[in-house]
Amino acid sequence: MVTLSAGIADEHSLQLTFVLFLSVVVITLFTALLTAPQRDEISEFYLGNRAMSPLRNGLAMCGDYVSAATLLGSTGLVALTGYDGLMYLGGTTVAWMMVLLLIAEPLHRTGRFTLGDTVALRLPRRQRSVRLALAVCTLAVATLYLVAQLVGSVALLTQFTGEPSAATRTLCVVVIGTVVIMYASLGGMPGATVIQIIKAVMLVAGVTVTAGWVLHRFDWNPDALLAAAADGSGLGAGFLEPGLRYGGSTVSKLDFFSLELAIVLGLAALPHVLMRLLAPRRTDVLRSSVVWALGLVGVICLAAGVLGLGATALVGRDAIETTDHKGDAAVLLLAHALGGGILTALLTCLAFVTLLAVAAGLTLAAASSLAHDLYGEVIRKGRASETEELTVARLSGAVIGVLGMLLALVAWGTNTATLAFLAFAIAASSILPTIVYTLFWRRFTALGALLSLYGGLACSVLLVLFSPVVSGTPVSFYPDTDVAWFPLQNPGIVSIPAGFLLGWLGTVLSRRQDRDAQEEFEVRALVGARE
Template sequence: MVTLSAGVVDAASLRLTFVLFLSVVVITLFTALLTAPQRDEIGEFYLGNRSMSPLRNGLAMCGDYVSAATLLGSTGLVALTGYDGLMYLVGTTVAWMAVLLLIAEPLHRAGRFTLGDTVALRMPRQQRPVRLALALCTVVIAVLYLVAQLVGSVALLTQFTGEPGATTRTLCVVVIGTIVIMYASLGGMPGATVIQVIKAVMLVVGVTVTAALVLHRYGWNPNALLTAAADHSGESTRFLQPGLRYGGSAASKLDFFSLQLAIVLGLAALPHVLMRLLAPRSVGVLRSSVVWAVGLVGLICLGAGVLGLGATAVVGRDTIAGTDRTGNASVLLLAHSLGGGLLTALLSCLAFVTLLAVAAGLTLAAASSLAHDVYGELRRGRVSQAEELTVARLAAVVIGVLGMLLALVSWGANTATLAFLAFAIAASAILPTLVYTLFWRRFSARGALLSLGGGLLCSVLLVVFSPVVSSRPDSFYPHADFAWFPLQNPGLVSIPVGFLLGWLGTVLNPPEQQDRAAYQDFEVRMLVGAEE
C-alpha cells in the first residue's frame, strides 16, 4: 500500500485525469447500456456477443487478464529490482501460454457458462457438491482480487493527494465500486466486454507510446537504456543481474520460485479469465483470439519492462524508492519527466480504467457462479431464465458491496499480497480440479471436493502463518510473531497439495460406474466439440 505525505503529481494533472476518466466512464457506461442484454436470456448475459471477431475477443481477453498491478506494480518492481522484476513480467506472459497450450480448447468444448457446467457434464450424478465448492472458491478468489483492485484505487489516488483521509478513501472506493456494479449488473458480459476492449486498446497504445518515448530518449539503443538504468540504480551492474530482490538467501530464492509458480498457474485459472474463454462461438475463433491475446499481453509486458528501466534511468532508483517504497509511483514519475502533466494524466486515467475493467470482470464471474451454480443448483433446475438473470444481477450488487466493505476495512493492506493470495488459491484449488476433470478418466467427485477444499484451506492457512501477517515491519501485525511458514507466497506448497488431494480422494473413492460411462461422452465432446 502506498503511503505518501504529499502527492506525486500536481493539481492540474489531477483535474485533467478526472476529466479524462469521467469521459471514459460516461462513454463506456452508455455503450454498455446500449449493448446490454435486451431479453431474459442467461446466455447473452453470461457470454455476451458470441459473434465477435478474434481481434475483439483477444482484446477483451487481454483486458480481463492485465490488471493495474502490471502497469504500476510490475513496472515499479522492474524500476527497483532490475533483473528480478523483469523475470516477474516473464511469468505474467508465460501464464497465457499455459492457457493456450493446456486448457483453452478443451474447456471451451466441454463448458457452457461456468466451470460448474463442465463438472456437471463430467460427473452428472455427483455434480451438486462440486458445483457448490467451485462456487465458493470462485467467490473467494473474485472477492480477494476485487478488494485488491479497490484498495489499489486508493493507492493510485494517493499519488495525487498524498495520504487520503477516511472520507476521501470511502468516497473513492464507493464511487469505483458503484461504477463496477453498474457494469456487471446492468451490462452483463456485453457491458464488461465494452470496457475491456476500450481498456485494452488504451493500455496497448499508452504503454507502447510511452515506451517509444523512453527508447527515443536513448537513441533507440537498448544497451544505452540498460547502461543508464544501471548507472542510476545505485547498484551498478548488479541491477542487471539476478538476486537484487530474491537472491539474498535460499528462502528468498524459494519465495521467488513460489511466486512465479502461483502467477503462471494462478493467472491461468482465474475465474473471470476462464469465463472469457467460453465466450467465442467456435473453437477456431477461440484459437485465434487466444493468439491475439498472447501477442497483446506480451507487448504490454515488454513495454512495462521498458517503462521500469526507463523510470530508473530517467528518474533514478533512489528518487523512486524515496517517493514510494513499493515503486507504484515510478510510471507517473517517468511520465511527468517525459511528457509533463498531459502524459501523467493519460497514464493515470489508464490506471483507473484498468482497475475498473478488471473489477467488473471479477464481479461478473462471481455473480454468474452464484446465480448459475448455487441458486440454479439449489432450485434443482426449476428456475426460469428470467429468474436466474434477476438473481445474477442481484448477486453482482451483493459482491460489489461486499468488496467495497472489505476494501474499506483493509485499506492499509498490500494490494500485491491480496492479488497473489487470489492467484495461489486459483492455482491450488481450481486448476487441479480443472486439469483432472478434463484429462483424468478416473477422477471422482470426492477428489474434486478434496482438491477444492484442501487447496483453498492450505493457501489461506499458509498465508496466515507467513511473514505477510506477522514478524516483519511491513506485516499486518508487525509486533507479533507467529510466522512459522517462511515464504510470503504459499504456491510452492499449496499447489502440489491441491493436486495431491485430488489424486488421493479419487484413489480412496473411485467414481461410480455411471460417472465412468459419462466420461466417454464427455471426452468425445471435449475432443470434437458441440458447436452452438
C-alpha cells in the same frame, strides 16, 4: 507513504485526471448500457455476443487479465530490482501459453456458462456438491482479486494526495465499486466486453507510446537504456544481475519460484479468464483469440520492462523508493519526467480505467457462478427460469461489489500486488487441480474434486494467515504481531502440489463412478457439440 513531488501533485494534474477519468467512465458506461442484454436470456448475459472476431475477443481477454498491478506494480518492481523484475514479467507472458496449450480448447468444448457445467457433465451424480464447492472457491478468488483492484484505487489516489483521510478513502472505494457494479450487473458480459476492449486498446497504445518515448530519449539504443538504468540505480552492474529481490537467500529464491508457479498456473484457473474462454462460438475463433491475447500481453509486459528501466534511468532508484517503497509511483514519476502533468494525468487515468475493467470482469464471473451454479443448480435444482436466474445474477453482482468495497476499506493499506498474487495462488491450488483432473484423468471422482477444491482453498488460506503477509514484518497487515511460521509470502509452492495431491487421494480412496458420463465427456471434449 510519502507523497509525490509538488510538481506531480499539482492541482492541474489532479483536475485533468478527474476530467479524463469521468469522460471515459461516462462513455463506456453509456456504451455498456446500449450493448446490455435486451432480453431475459442467461446465455446473452453470461456469454454476450459470441460472433466477435478473434482480435476483439483477444482484446477482451487481454483487458480481463492485465490489471493495475501490471501497469504500476510490475513497472515499479523493474525500476527497483532490475533483472529480478524483468524475470517476473516473463512469467506473466508464459502463463498464457499454459492456457493456450492445456486448458482453452477442451474447456470450451465441454463447458456451457461456467466451470461448474463442465464438472457437472463429467460428474453428474454428485454435481450439486461439486458446484457448491466451485462456487465457494470462485467467490474467494474473485473477491480477493476484486479487493486488490479497489485497494489499488486508493493506492493510486495516494500518489497524488498523500495518505488520504477515512472519508476520502471511503468515497474513492464507493465510487469505483458502484461503477463496477453497474458495469457487471446491468451490462452483463456484453457490457463488460465493451470496457475490456476499450481498456485494452488504451493500455496497449498508452504503454507502447510511452515506452517508445523512453527509447527515443536514448536514441533507440537498448544498451544505452540499460547503462543509464544501471547508473541511475546507484548499484552499478549489480542492478542488471539477479539477486536484488529474490536471490539473496534460499528463502527468497523459493519465494520467487513460488510466485512464478502461482502466476503461470493460476491464470488458467482465474474465474473471469475461464468465463472468457467460453464466450467464442467456435473453437478456431477461441484459439486465435488466445494467440491475440498472448501477443498483446507480451507487448504490454515488454513495454512495462522498458518503462521500469526508463524510470530508473531518468528519475533514479532512490527517488522512486523515497516516494513509494513498493515502487508503484515509478510510472507516474517517469511520466512527469517525460511529459509533465499532461502525460501523468493520462497514465493515471489509464490506471483507473484498468482497475475498473478488471474489477467488472471479476464481479461478473463471481455473480455468474453464484446465480448459475449455486442458485440455479444447487438451490433450485435446475428448475429456475431464465428470468429468475438473471435477476439473481444481477443482485449477486451488487452483493459481491458491496462485499468487495467493505473488505477494501479494511485492507486499504495492503500491497495491491500481494493481494492479486494470493488470488492466483488460491486459484491454482483449488480450481486448477479440478480442471486438469476433470479434463484429463478418466479415474477422477467427485470426492477427489471436493478434496482438491476445499483442501486447496484451506491450505492456501492457512499458509497465508501464518505468513509474512499477515504478520512479522514492518509491511505486514499486522506488523506488531508475529505468528509467521511459514516463511514465504506466496504459498503456491506448497499449496498447489497439495491441491493436486488431495484430488488424487480423494479419487483413489473412492470407487470409480459414472463410466457412461466419462465416455460422453471424452467425446464432447474431442468433437465439441456444446449446443
